[in-house]
Amino acid sequence: MFNNISITTQYVLDQAEAIDFYVGKLGFEVRNDVDLGFMRWLTIGLPSDPDREILLEVPGPPAHSDEVATQARDLITKGAMGSLILTTDDCQATYDNLVAQGVESTEEPTEQPYGIDCAFRDPFGNPFRITQPAEQVAEITNEDKTRWGGGD
Numbered sequence: 440m441f442n443n444i445s446i447t448t449q450y451v452l453d454q455a456e457a458i459d460f461y462v463g464k465l466g467f468e469v470r471n472d473v474d475l476g477f478m479r480w481l482t483i484g485l486p487s488d489p490d491r492e493i494l495l496e497v498p499g500p501p502a503h504s505d506e507v508a509t510q511a512r513d514l515i516t517k518g519a520m521g522s523l524i525l526t527t528d529d530c531q532a533t534y535d536n537l538v539a540q541g542v543e544s545t546e547e548p549t550e551q552p553y554g555i556d557c558a559f560r561d562p563f564g565n566p567f568r569i570t571q572p573a574e575q576v577a578e579i580t581n582e583d584k585t586r587w588g589g590g591d
Contacts, residue, residue: 446482448494450520452512452563454481457495460562464540465525467493477501485525493523516564523567530555530571537569552579 451457458481461467467483470492477500482492496502498511514520527533530548534557538544545566546558556570 443490445490446492446494448496448521449523449565450498450511450515450563451495451561451565452497452515454479454495454497456562457481458483460542461493461495464537464542518560518564518566520565522565525567525569527569527571530557530569533557533569552576552583 449457458469461483462469466485468486469481470484471480471482473480479497481495483495484492498508498515499505500508503511511520534544534548537559543560544557545560546556548555548557548571552573553576554571554573556568558566558568560566
């Protein structure tokens with residue numbers, strides 16, 4: 440029925456600051472930047488992934504009422520409006536590069552059954568993870584489940 444996911448939304452509080460961060464620090468490129476009058480349609484994507492874009496959207500009309508936009512902004516700053524997971528060939532080098540640029544880290548690179556990953560926040564509070572996938576996913580043990588807050 441469907442062919443792919445072409446655009447997903449990342450809510451931000453300021454689109455100019457979002458460009459500085461996502462393009463300037465993370466290496467995305469601007470794909471579309473169009474003033475529609477009622478909103479700015481701003482999409483970015485990774486140069487290595489031409490078929491997928493992220494809409495950097497500020498909460499507000501036409502998608503949100505003023506009341507909902509206020510609530511959404513509060514949730515963004517709390518990191519509760521979704522997350523990105525990006526992959527890399529070298530998690531430690533990527534982590535070191537981002538930390539050197541002043542990107543806020545929330546978790547250092549850690550070996551997981553699925554690979555090595557780490558976590559960051561964008562300037563607005565949105566979390567994102569960077570994963571270096573394992574060549575072969577390891578079996579998940581009860582110890583892993585316990586560490587992640589699950590159980591048997």
